[in-house]
Amino acid sequence: MSEHPVAGNDQRQPPVLAVTDLTVRYGKVHALTVPELKVAPGAIVTVIGANGAGKSTMLNAIMGSLPRNGRASGSVRYQNDQIEHWGVEHRVAQGLALVPEKRELFGSMSVEDNLLLGGFRRYRAGERQWRDSMDEVFTLFPRLKERRQQMAGTLSGGERQMLAVGRALMSKPSVLMLDEPSLGLAPRIVREIFHIIAGLRATGVATLLVEQNARAALQVADYGYVLEAGAVSLEGPAHELRDNPAVIESYLGLGKHRDD
Numbered sequence: 001m002s003e004h005p006v007a008g009n010d011q012r013q014p015p016v017l018a019v020t021d022l023t024v025r026y027g028k029v030h031a032l033t034v035p036e037l038k039v040a041p042g043a044i045v046t047v048i049g050a051n052g053a054g055k056s057t058m059l060n061a062i063m064g065s066l067p068r069n070g071r072a073s074g075s076v077r078y079q080n081d082q083i084e085h086w087g088v089e090h091r092v093a094q095g096l097a098l099v100p101e102k103r104e105l106f107g108s109m110s111v112e113d114n115l116l117l118g119g120f121r122r123y124r125a126g127e128r129q130w131r132d133s134m135d136e137v138f139t140l141f142p143r144l145k146e147r148r149q150q151m152a153g154t155l156s157g158g159e160r161q162m163l164a165v166g167r168a169l170m171s172k173p174s175v176l177m178l179d180e181p182s183l184g185l186a187p188r189i190v191r192e193i194f195h196i197i198a199g200l201r202a203t204g205v206a207t208l209l210v211e212q213n214a215r216a217a218l219q220v221a222d223y224g225y226v227l228e229a230g231a232v233s234l235e236g237p238a239h240e241l242r243d244n245p246a247v248i249e250s251y252l253g254l255g256k257h258r259d260d
């Protein structure tokens with residue numbers, strides 16, 4: 001596997017997250033092999049692939065949140081630590097956050113309370129600035145500020161996605177993992193969400209973005225991996241993948257995920 005620039009294409013910076021020889025099985029069934037994946041501080045790295053390619057499996061393995069029948073082996077390095085044996089809570093406490101495909105909001109609680117829950121661990125740890133993150137989230141998502149008292153269950157699909165991302169940001173992560181943020185959203189809202197994801201770079205958070213919408217993902221990402229049937233088939237700077245004939249043929253062809 002080729003060496004590649006990390007840190008939004010700065011090869012000198014050590015990655016904030018590095019996965020090596022990660023393998024996941026569900027029972028006896030092999031689901032995923034990732035020889036190497038790196039995310040640099042502040043970079044946006046995308047993993048694109050079709051349904052069932054293993055994208056959610058990869059994020060859950062990194063987060064330590066695989067289903068009961070899932071078993072991961074290999075190395076997951078976060079900052080200066082090997083974290084394979086850390087529990088999910090500890091991974092969150094140390095700055096990893098996952099926005100799952102199903103969003104998993106508390107529908108009968110307000111927007112504001114959902115956000116507060118995202119910052120609860122910091123509150124419990126006695127961190128004074130945890131409430132400031134709410135203002136930062138409202139700056140990123142003015143729509144959530146307007147709807148701060150609205151029940152999360154009554155939000156539109158796009159607003160729910162914004163709230164899920166906002167709640168994850170309340171934990172002040174160093175690495176934010178997004179599982180198909182465009183899923184089920186109208187093209188205009190997809191554009192809005194991806195515009196916001198691109199803007200996350202300015203906050204310093206590194207983003208690992210898993211997507212079927214390859215077109216949108218490769219537009220915002222610095223670097224990308226293509227996952228096919230549980231294996232990495234291609235990787236490279238996002239602008240090179242956008243021009244790669246195999247990627248164009250399989251993921252960017254006319255009629256596929258057109259949102260422009």
Ligand SMILES: Nc1ncnc2c1ncn2[C@@H]1O[C@H](COP(=O)(O)OP(=O)(O)OP(=O)(O)O)[C@@H](O)[C@H]1O
Nearest residue numbers: 026031049050051052053054055056057058067069
């Ligand atoms: N708990 C499980 N038990 C057994 N097999 C599973 C389990 N979860 C996922 N799989 C299988 O592992 C493979 C990868 O699934 P995964 O959900 O990671 O794919 P994905 O790329 O995220 O797909 P999608 O875009 O549809 O969410 C699929 O073949 C799926 O059926």
